[in-house]
Amino acid sequence: xxxxxxxxxxxxxxxxxxxxxxxxxxxxxxxxxxxxxxxxxxxxxxxxxxxxxxxxxxxxxxxxxxxxxxxxxxxxxxxxxxxxxxxxxxxxxxxxxxxxxxxxxxxxxxxxxxxxxxxxxxxxxxxxxxxxxxxxxxxxxxxxxxxxxxxxxxxxxxxxxxxxxxxxxxxxxxxxxxxxxxxxxxxxxxxxxxxxxxxxxxxxxxxxxxxxxxxxxxxxxxxxxxxxxxxxxxxxxxxxxxxxxxxxxxxxxxxxxxxxxxxxxxxxxxxxxxxxxxxxxxxxxxxxx
Ligand SMILES: Cc1ncc(COP(=O)(O)O)c(C=O)c1O
Numbered sequence: 001x002x003x004x005x006x007x008x009x010x011x012x013x014x015x016x017x018x019x020x021x022x023x024x025x026x027x028x029x030x031x032x033x034x035x036x037x038x039x040x041x042x043x044x045x046x047x048x049x050x051x052x053x054x055x056x057x058x059x060x061x062x063x064x065x066x067x068x069x070x071x072x073x074x075x076x077x078x079x080x081x082x083x084x085x086x087x088x089x090x091x092x093x094x095x096x097x098x099x100x101x102x103x104x105x106x107x108x109x110x111x112x113x114x115x116x117x118x119x120x121x122x123x124x125x126x127x128x129x130x131x132x133x134x135x136x137x138x139x140x141x142x143x144x145x146x147x148x149x150x151x152x153x154x155x156x157x158x159x160x161x162x163x164x165x166x167x168x169x170x171x172x173x174x175x176x177x178x179x180x181x182x183x184x185x186x187x188x189x190x191x192x193x194x195x196x197x198x199x200x201x202x203x204x205x206x207x208x209x210x211x212x213x214x215x216x217x218x219x220x221x222x223x224x225x226x227x228x229x230x231x232x233x234x235x236x237x238x239x240x241x242x243x244x245x246x247x248x249x250x251x252x253x254x255x256x257x258x259x260x261x262x263x264x265x266x267x268x269x270x271x272x273x274x275x276x277x278x279x280x281x282x283x284x285x286x287x288x289x
Pocket of ligand 1: 197
């Protein structure tokens with residue numbers, strides 16, 4: 001999705017200071033850029049309130065911690081920074097991007113002497129997928145890339161390096177006329193889309209992959225809770241592609257994608273059914289409560 005021109009009239013919060021968009025820059029010799037020592041969050045504000053803000057900030061700190069980066073601010077500082085930034089940018093409905101990266105004081109694989117930097121941006125960004133597509137269901141193509149073994153890459157860190165295969169997979173899917181990619185994991189099980197978790201429904205039972213190889217999305221956790229509250233049986237379990245191909249309904253969840261119905265995976269088609277529509281409307285009501 002292209003960056004909206006309007007966003008460039010706004011501000012970012014950078015290491016404790018509010019800066020105009022054009023001045024929120026960093027040097028090109030930066031460890032985060034060269035070695036992917038960078039973690040981030042994607043969040044959304046609805047009616048001026050960031051949905052599950054604290055959970056996102058806690059995940060950011062946890063991701064940084066997994067990569068050995070100690071953020072030189074407190075969780076409370078970042079909570080306040082996000083609020084301050086929304087006000088400064090005059091935003092009620094917004095996408096919020098908080099990110100942490102190593103500076104370029106020490107370049108090379110080891111970089112213990114590099115600074116740890118943190119910034120937050122906020123701008124108006126509608127759902128990842130246009131409304132009509134979300135209603136009718138997007139088309140996914142299975143990628144040749146596999147979500148790695150958790151011993152190969154730290155799955156629960158929302159880290160820039162983890163997105164390399166996501167971008168390659170999504171570009172290939174887009175080139176072939178699909179809207180997004182489905183990544184299987186290193187054991188051939190269903191994983192997730194390039195930037196969203198996946199759920200399937202078969203005979204009224206809601207199933208989603210365990211978090212062994214996929215991010216434990218905050219939207220994923222919310223949907224599991226909403227489903228249980230609506231007496232829908234939820235199973236977090238291994239799903240093989242053949243089982244997914246035979247599903248009745250499939251949808252994606254994520255802060256950016258919100259709840260997006262899937263209409264097809266490779267050649268297999270799905271209806272946009274009652275369970276997807278119920279959970280989507282419950283989610284949309286919850287984020288605005
Ligand atoms: C790879 C991946 N999986 C899942 C998700 C969904 O996570 P959340 O619901 O916390 O936004 C995201 C989005 O951040 C993602 O990038």
